[in-house]
Amino acid sequence: xxxxxxxxxxxxxxxxxxxxxxxxxxxxxxxxxxxxxxxxxxxxxxxxxxxxxxxxxxxxxxxxxxxxxxxxxxxxxxxxxxxxxxxxxxxxxxxxxxxxxxxxxxxxxxxxxxxxxxxxxxxxxxxxxxxxxxxxxxxxxxxxxxxxxxxxxxxxxxxxxxxxxxxxxxxxxxxxxxxxxxxxxxxxxxxxxxxxxxxxxxxxxxxxxxxxxxxxxxxxxxxxxxxxxxxxxxxxxxxxxxxxxxxxxxxxxxxxxxxxxxxxxxxxxxxxxxxxxxx
Numbered sequence: 001x002x003x004x005x006x007x008x009x010x011x012x013x014x015x016x017x018x019x020x021x022x023x024x025x026x027x028x029x030x031x032x033x034x035x036x037x038x039x040x041x042x043x044x045x046x047x048x049x050x051x052x053x054x055x056x057x058x059x060x061x062x063x064x065x066x067x068x069x070x071x072x073x074x075x076x077x078x079x080x081x082x083x084x085x086x087x088x089x090x091x092x093x094x095x096x097x098x099x100x101x102x103x104x105x106x107x108x109x110x111x112x113x114x115x116x117x118x119x120x121x122x123x124x125x126x127x128x129x130x131x132x133x134x135x136x137x138x139x140x141x142x143x144x145x146x147x148x149x150x151x152x153x154x155x156x157x158x159x160x161x162x163x164x165x166x167x168x169x170x171x172x173x174x175x176x177x178x179x180x181x182x183x184x185x186x187x188x189x190x191x192x193x194x195x196x197x198x199x200x201x202x203x204x205x206x207x208x209x210x211x212x213x214x215x216x217x218x219x220x221x222x223x224x225x226x227x228x229x230x231x232x233x234x235x236x237x238x239x240x241x242x243x244x245x246x247x248x249x250x251x252x253x254x255x256x257x258x259x260x261x262x263x264x265x266x267x268x269x270x271x272x273x274x275x276x277x278x279x
Contacts, residue, residue: 013083017059017093017105023159030108031056032161033093034173036100037068042171043104044074049111053078054174057105059085059093064101071102080104095163108161111177113152113187117194119177121149123269124196124223125262128184128237130157131228137168138259139226144172146266152179152187152223184225188240196221198241201265202232203255205246209268212245219276222269229258 019025020033034043034055046054058075062084065072076082090099116124125143130136136158143151153160160180166173182190188198199212201224212218225241227233238244247256247264256264 011089013057014059014085014089014093017057017103020105021095021163023162026159026161032106032108032166033095033163034104034106034166035094035096035102035163036167037064037071037102038171039166039173040068040075040102040104041071042174043106044071044078044080046109046174048107048109049115052107053080054106054109055080055104056107057081057083059083059090059103059105061085061087061090061101068102075104096167109174109178110160110180111150113179113182113190116150116152116177116179117190119149120194120221121191121196121223122221122273123148123266124150124152124191125266126152126154126184126187126191126198126223126225127157128154128187128225128233129228130226130258132258133158133162133164134168135229135258136160136162137165137170137173139262140165140169140178141172142259142263143266144169144175146263146270148176148266148270150177150179152182154184154187155181156184184237185240188223188225191223194221196223198223198225199265200225200227200233200238200241200244201247201261202227202238202244203246203261204232205244207243207245209245209247209265212243213268213272216272218269218272220273222273224262224265224269226258226262226265
């Protein structure tokens with residue numbers, strides 16, 4: 001490999017990458033960290049709405065560079081700067097207990113809300129008041145798997161680019177449009193104006209998901225609002241929705257966690273839309 005080995009954790013490039021662990025620096029630089037072969041591979045393949053590559057830099061250990069030679073070569077081909085780094089350097093920058101030897105510095109990739117609405121979305125996940133980064137990333141992954149057209153994180157939710165969110169998304173962050181920082185009221189009004197029915201997912205909801213499916217009301221364009229796992233959605237947010245829907249509990253479990261409930265709701269909508277031939 002022709003690039004120099006970064007032997008010092010005090011290297012300016014390493015220092016700049018390490019600072020991205022803090023939200024203030026991520027926001028200032030509009031850059032974030034993607035760790036591991038899965039996330040880096042997806043980052044290499046991703047381009048922003050301006051057509052420019054998302055991956056800016058790649059740090060790799062010698063072992064990882066050999067094991068994932070295809071990823072390193074693809075990163076070089078996009079014009080990303082590739083740095084061969086000592087294991088101690090990756091460990092210093094990494095946000096994981098066991099670094100996997102690949103760490104990418106990426107540009108922010110969020111999409112303007114107006115662009116999502118203009119595309120005529122059929123299925124959208126709205127994360128309102130979601131504070132746990134692992135939950136946010138996992139719901140994003142569920143939305144991707146269900147074929148959602150976009151994910152919206154409101155201004156009251158966790159930072160999308162938190163390293164835990166990025167890891168929990170398992171690469172899905174790079175697969176579908178994601179909107180950040182929109183007030184929940186603005187998000188709901190915008191979706192309504194675009195002809196999207198908005199459902200709030202809540203364990204104490206008046207309407208039952210099975211009943212909604214049986215009634216055939218879920219085949220049209222739909223957005224689901226998901227709230228904080230500990231205390232759900234506040235009343236003012238539930239009041240914005242067209243219906244407040246609970247996932248039925250047929251067994252003895254007290255409740256479902258956020259990501260599981262989101263997966264059930266999103267897949268229910270996706271199935272209803274496919275049965276109607278809308279997707």
